[in-house]
Amino acid sequence: MTSFPISTLKARHAFLSGVPGDAGIQILLSPFLWEGELIDTSIRLDGVELPSVMLRSLVARSFDFPVNPEDGYIDGSIYLAGMHQIVDVTRLEFHRSRHDGVTLVVRGVYRFDERSLPGSRETPFTLNAMVSSCALDDAA
Template sequence: MPTLIPNLPRAAFCEIQCETDKEMHRKVVTKFPVSKIRPLQAKLALGASGKPSIEVSFAPFTLTTSEKEGSELLDFNTTLQADFINLPTTELSRLQNKTFDFPANPKDGYIDASFYFSNVHNPVDITKFVFGDFCDGKVPLTMVTKWVMTYENTGFEDFDLTFSVSLSG
């Protein structure tokens, strides 16, 4: 296995990993069943870093993989955790009807986001937030994302996903 180097950007790590992967067993890469991903709710809070964080929960589901050695059942029962978000506030009423763009990792200002699946933390690039109208203490949030499944060699392809979820504070 490649050695993890602290604070190494994902792009640089992938180059190192590609060299060592030539000798490693690789899983069959398949498409992730993106249509099964259903966001349930999201919560905005001030994170430990003093910057906003968002946690998105999803409806759980089970999927079956096909590998040379046989099939495997995998549970998708996880949350997406997004930290170090460069937002001006955590007050939902002040975010309504605003749009924010973010760079992908490893560029300065990226959102540190991931979800736990297949026994590893998988990175997610979040490149846009679109906040809707504030109502009853919530605001609809649309997120433009890229789920980087190949980073930890999960056996699934990376995919883009834009989804909307109700955000509370």
């Protein structure tokens, strides 16, 4: 098995859902080939403490988070090599983008399991993608 190429993990779109204080974010990744197999996966972030799930309330704001196991961490993972790999997110930024859209910037560290992804190590990352919200309002 060859080393996993972290550079192949590229965000294409993100979806924000849930309620204030307990949001979820799914970051769809661009499909890629690894060891002859087409990989089509996403990063899932759960338990995200945001004051709103309405994008208009989040634009021009950023939020910092501790890593697991500290209180307030984001439960993040990506399914690769037959198992859920840890994704620790330390910062979320929401920026106004062209045509009245919103771009989400995600910063953190991939903590992939060496047994299932040889050659992997703790790797800092920054991803950005247009984000959509599934929320109708902030009522819980």
